[in-house]
Amino acid sequence: MRLRFEGTVFPLTVLSQNMADLYGYMPKVDAGAVSKEILSPMPGSLVSVAVDIGQEVLEGQELCVIEAMKMQNSIAAPLTGKIKSINYNIGDSVQEEDLLLEFE
Secondary structure, three states: OEEEEOOEEEEOOOOOHHHHHHHOOOOOOOOOOOOOEEEOOOOEEEEEEOOOOOOEEOOOOEEEEEEEOOEEEEEEOOOOEEEEEEOOOOOOEEOOOOEEEEEO
16 A cells, blocks of 8 residues: 655555564565556556646556446556656557556
């Protein structure tokens, strides 16, 4: 989970005592390993795109919405940055792991 307070994002992990004991054995993820590519998490239809090429976006900001099985799924920015490319238009069908957007 991420907690946002006054514009700052803090990583937050809530675990049971048993899980907290085991958490120390989990491999650590490199904090700088956030991808600059936004891939479609599922097949569906691109319903809306909330950003433009060259626009600065904040981490957590909505980038686009994909409709799959009559449900709309919002795709949020994993990082703060500038949009480099948008590879699909509204109404296009997308497959799982299609490259939707790229950051600079």
